[in-house]
Amino acid sequence: MADQAVVTAGSAHSADQTRLPVVVVGAGGMGRAWIATVLRSRSARLVGVVDVVDGAAASALADLVPEESQADVRTGTDMLQVARAAGAAAIIDVTIPEAHHPVTADALHAGLPVLGEKPCAATLTQALSLAGHSETTGQLFMVSQSRRHNPHLREAGRLARELGGAGIVATRFSRAPHFGGFREQMVQPLIVDMAIHAFDAARVLVEGTPVSVTATSYNPAWSWYDGDAAATVVVRYDSGAVHTFEGSWCSPGAETSWNGEWALSCPTGTVHWDGEGVPVTVPGAGTDGGGGQDPVPGRAPSEDALWELDSSLEVFCQAVRGRGEPDSEVHENIWTQAIVEAAVRSAAEERTVHLSEILDAALEAARELDRADGRSSALEQWDAARSWTGDAARSWNTVGAGGPAV
Numbered sequence: 049m050a051d052q053a054v055v056t057a058g059s060a061h062s063a064d065q066t067r068l069p070v071v072v073v074g075a076g077g078m079g080r081a082w083i084a085t086v087l088r089s090r091s092a093r094l095v096g097v098v099d100v101v102d103g104a105a106a107s108a109l110a111d112l113v114p115e116e117s118q119a120d121v122r123t124g125t126d127m128l129q130v131a132r133a134a135g136a137a138a139i140i141d142v143t144i145p146e147a148h149h150p151v152t153a154d155a156l157h158a159g160l161p162v163l164g165e166k167p168c169a170a171t172l173t174q175a176l177s178l179a180g181h182s183e184t185t186g187q188l189f190m191v192s193q194s195r196r197h198n199p200h201l202r203e204a205g206r207l208a209r210e211l212g213g214a215g216i217v218a219t220r221f222s223r224a225p226h227f228g229g230f231r232e233q234m235v236q237p238l239i240v241d242m243a244i245h246a247f248d249a250a251r252v253l254v255e256g257t258p259v260s261v262t263a264t265s266y267n268p269a270w271s272w273y274d275g276d277a278a279a280t281v282v283v284r285y286d287s288g289a290v291h292t293f294e295g296s297w298c299s300p301g302a303e304t305s306w307n308g309e310w311a312l313s314c315p316t317g318t319v320h321w322d323g324e325g326v327p328v329t330v331p332g333a334g335t336d337g338g339g340g341q342d343p344v345p346g347r348a349p350s351e352d353a354l355w356e357l358d359s360s361l362e363v364f365c366q367a368v369r370g371r372g373e374p375d376s377e378v379h380e381n382i383w384t385q386a387i388v389e390a391a392v393r394s395a396a397e398e399r400t401v402h403l404s405e406i407l408d409a410a411l412e413a414a415r416e417l418d419r420a421d422g423r424s425s426a427l428e429q430w431d432a433a434r435s436w437t438g439d440a441a442r443s444w445n446t447v448g449a450g451g452p453a454v
């Protein structure tokens with residue numbers, strides 16, 4: 049199998065050597081979206097596609113890469129073989145969540161920075177472990193939370209800051225998709241697979257660090273999901289801000305956008321965002337009470353603004369080149385994963401869960417995981433506080449414009 053693991057249609061040489069050479073790992077639905085994203089990127093170029101299923105990478109290549117460029121892209125089933133043969137400088141991990149930990153850890157230890165699809169890993173324990181592997185190797189691991197890269201969301205945050213900062217944030221999410229497949233068998237499909245986006249987006253909008261989560265989940269009688277397709281989740285922050293997510297994946301009729309509908313209550317007014325268009329400000333009437341004034345639209349994004357995956361990839365490429373620290377670098381993104389895990393536990397145990405509780409337990413388990421693995425002891429240096437402050441200055445190896453890392 050080893051000698052079949054790398055298939056080269058031709059030279060891996062590209063006309064544009066200044067863009068970061070990347071390999072996309074995982075050629076499923078989202079992997080294909082990432083291949084298309086890299087193909088239109090001004091900062092990255094596709095040099096390889098990998099999938100454990102024999103032929104899947106080649107099939108994605110044939111479907112998505114223009115025929116004249118296919119010779120520049122290697123395909124195979126073994127990530128490190130393809131990366132080396134292709135001269136890759138970075139990996140985009142779009143595998144299933146269960147594979148995120150091994151794929152990302154192997155890439156980091158091979159000297160390759162990683163841009164990984166959400167979630168960071170299948171469990172909070174594995175996510176903490178990956179933060180340790182990133183520290184040990186000195187390689188950047190950024191988690192792509194694509195929905196935080198929405199210019200309208202950023203504008204909603206800016207408007208809220210103008211009104212004194214969001215203190216009460218409400219997300220209403222209501223859709224009725226029939227996915228089939230794994231989501232309809234999951235115990236907590238909405239919280240784990242969908243609400244993670246809203247939890248992460250709220251972190252863009254409010255000041256502070258999440259402290260505790262109180263969640264209720266349920267499954268209406270008409271639901272076509274095995275697990276709980278609806279939930280209400282309350283996330284409290286140390287700044288005093290509270291984010292409430294109220295969502296359903298089995299509510300036909302008046303559906304919201306995929307981003308949900310947002311209301312941000314601030315000291316001097318409210319910001320409304322429908323999840324699709326430009327957010328609006330509704331200023332308060334002043335100290336005499338009464339209703340608000342007419343809505344004032346926020347700024348529309350510039351025509352050349354990058355959205356979602358395109359923006360996420362650009363931020364990653366710049367960070368790998370030593371320009372800027374991405375806000376969803378692994379240490380920062382762990383908070384989003386912790387909210388998800390706390391919400392699942394809160395719903396199961398019908399109690400408020402403090403993030404410090406699950407982070408402490410996950411840190412201990414991650415140390416065990418890393419001891420068994422033997423490649424990273426970085427977490428042994430973490431004191432308990434560091435596991436939830438997450439605000440230390442980060443640095444990582446950078447790749448010069450001239451050349452790949454392997």
Ligand SMILES: NC(=O)c1ccc[n+]([C@@H]2O[C@H](COP(=O)([O-])OP(=O)(O)OC[C@H]3O[C@@H](n4cnc5c(N)ncnc54)[C@H](O)[C@@H]3O)[C@@H](O)[C@H]2O)c1
Pocket residue numbers: 073074075076077078079098099100101104142143144145147151165166167193194195
């Ligand atoms: N940001 C978003 O809006 C969004 C949307 C959908 C999916 N996702 C995320 O993207 C990731 C992939 O989801 P998907 O829907 O494409 O799943 P998928 O099942 O369609 O594809 C995953 C692919 O990874 C491959 N794979 C599994 N283990 C591998 C390994 N060890 N090495 C190489 N390839 C491996 C599988 O063979 C499969 O082809 C998940 O983490 C998911 O949560 C994000």
